[in-house]
């Protein structure tokens with residue numbers, strides 16, 4: 001059977017995961033509030049605290065428009081995630097959605113791109129953490145880690161130790177159990193929203209409309225490049241759909257949590273962007289490390305305020321690492337269950353109900369780029385991989401309506417199919433904004449993925465093996 005025809009029915013996916021049952025492998029412990037906190041936990045981090053100044057460098061004060069464009073792309077796609085997450089509440093997120101609609105080959109490539117959206121983004125986010133850790137140390141004790149130990153080779157250092165440390169800490173917490181991780185994530189989500197609101201309150205006291213002109217210094221090209229960078233800060237609402245097997249009442253709670261998250265984050269980011277460029281001229285913000293602390297220090301004329309912001313950023317970014325690593329392990333678990341990656345990824349420890357080996361492998365592998373690759377490279381790769389995944393999810397929502405029109409859906413995309421089609425177009429627009437170097441790197445990454453699928457995934461696919469034994473029944477759950 002050709003891999004394109006290997007489609008795994010939504011019923012089978014749900015049955016295997018036990019999504020409508022209690023008491024299977026993973027534990028169902030998260031309620032709606034915790035799920036929203038988990039979403040915010042996966043979203044608000046390096047992008048807004050560190051990446052904002054890079055977007056300002058591209059777009060100038062028009063960075064506000066960049067943030068709105070990035071938000072629109074996400075909102076369109078969030079509707080599609082909400083429909084699919086409610087209809088197929090499993091742990092595999094977009095990978096599983098693609099398997100149920102577009103076939104195994106596409107699903108594998110989506111899973112492959114998710115290594116960028118999750119794994120590589122863990123590296124990116126961890127690198128951003130180091131910048132604010134240094135800022136925090138500086139304002140607390142007047143000392144920083146030497147550049148050699150806190151920057152990668154391309155950025156004036158040798159190895160990025162803080163980035164490795166934060167990844168190891170997150171792994172430790174994750175293997176202890178999801179209940180502990182969810183509790184820590186909730187506290188951290190509240191802290192980071194509080195700190196960003198505090199930033200806005202302080203920065204708005206120094207708002208000067210002069211800082212907004214010239215508004216779009218680098219024209220539409222600058223705004224587009226800025227939007228592609230700003231997009232990184234919105235990535236993560238889809239992580240909610242990796243928790244499908246650990247949420248209470250997932251069919252109802254997943255779509256609601258996605259909508260709440262994307263709404264809250266969009267409002268928050270637009271406020272932060274306006275506050276930042278109103279308080280300091282775009283030229284002074286552009287490309288500065290730990291820019292939010294810098295602005296607050298200048299406005300309050302002391303280092304205390306900046307220190308508080310740096311503390312918030314350190315907490316915020318650590319929680320992104322935690323949530324995103326969690327997501328990566330759950331996606332690999334789903335792929336492993338399907339035979340597309342080795343079985344070690346699906347093993348759950350009976351003691352802690354967590355995938356221990358899986359978690360340590362993920363931590364070990366992605367600590368390497370965190371230690372030695374510069375931030376902009378890992379950030380751009382994350383962005384393009386995520387945009388590709390999102391485009392596929394918008395297509396999957398259309399495909400599922402055609403293939404399984406009667407499947408129970410707890411949420412339906414409004415104005416169908418206009419929104420998902422617009423979603424695809426916006427994704428392509430932002431992919432365009434990432435620039436040719438990133439396209440090339442991504443192209444090479446995709447070719448490698450296709451190779452791995454042909455040599456490993458395709459041969460070991462459980463769906464493929466089942467079809468070889470009984471070609472007419474490819475959709476029966478394993479006994």
Ligand SMILES: NC(=[NH2+])NCCC[C@H](N)C(=O)O
Pocket residue numbers: 042043044045046047048117118121122125232233234235236237239320324327
């Ligand atoms: N799959 C993910 N949630 N990746 C993390 C994305 C990065 C996050 N939006 C940040 O700004 O730090």
